[in-house]
Amino acid sequence: MKTQVCIVGAGPAALLLGHLLRAEGVECVVIERQTPDYILGRIRAGVLEEITVSLMARLGLDARLRAEGLPHGGFNLADGERLIRIDIADLTGKQVVVYGQTELTRDLMAAREERGLEVVYEAADVALHEVESDAPYVTYTKDGSEHRVDARFVVGCDGFHGPSRKAIPERVAREYLREYPFGWLGILADVPPCNHELIYANHERGFALASMRSETRSRYYVDVPLTDRVEEWNDERLWDELAIRLGPEAAAHMTRGPSLEKSIAPLRSYVFAPMRHGSLLLCGDAAHIVPPTGAKGLNLAASDVHYAAEALTGFFRRNEPDRVAAYSDTALARVWKSERFSWSLTRLMHRFPEDGPFERAMQVAELDYIASSRAAQTAIAENYVGLPV
Known part of the structure; x- marks a missing residue:
């Protein structure tokens, strides 16, 4: 099989890129090792920035997002005694939209046949070859046979454990890693959220987050030691802990219910x-x-997909090879700013095991400053709603 772009992975980023390329007349094929049901079964994020919403709108695939998504004009930081509301609509003139990643992926999947986006699922032993040349190719096995896709470019959207990153030689690679000493224990339940906006809580017992996927489905988290196991946390214990950490105001509006899903996710900051x-x-x-x-x-x-689509479309449709050459620097500039914001908010809202009285006093001072400073709130709001691309 020959194509212009071979995309490895078929999660939302890969499908979004595939649709953007097809809309510009660029040939592409998507290769995925899992089944569609497996991909849709993964529980992921649900807060969409303007860049994600605008790309779906540009493709004309945002009908369900507009109908079912929940626009949010703010979010809250809780310090055990109060809610500090960050009014992102007032501070930036923008908003975020709560719409589950699973639903966005479903929308992209549903349109692939109509839009002529070819996706090969259940492709085993995916491997990338000759990526340093102008004629890379991807091999995989399916139904007992080996297949090969020849392309001009390969785009790796195959996650942290996929083969794409490993195809870049160690001699040119640089890795930056910060692993955190806790994980997030999450519970998904068909209950209404305790607040119409997200609450990030810093409590003496640890971090908590009240979030949602819809007006009838809630997603909550608490941070736990990496040694904890999901089996140690029955639903009752987790709901009790959430009520304590989120504070009495949120707890008074919390509806408890059986978990649809519970898991512990480790936290890390990583850039390649x-x-x-x-x-x-x-x-x-x-x-x-x-x-x-x-x-x-x-x-x-x-945002990576936005830059990649612009670069590849420029290469194939407008004879602009420099856009591809600049892709890494362009994407990394925004990546590092987002990494900084996520790291700083994690540092502000979590109690780290090694922290002492000084570090806690700094958190209190920072939260006090944020509560009283429109400038501080504006900086947080600009980052939360999404920096320009």
């Missing part, structure tokens, strides 16, 4: 550079991981 080598481009988790504190994971992948 370069995000382009030869004819290979990386997007999303293949190149970077952010802690979920700032709701940046999917949105950062969407």
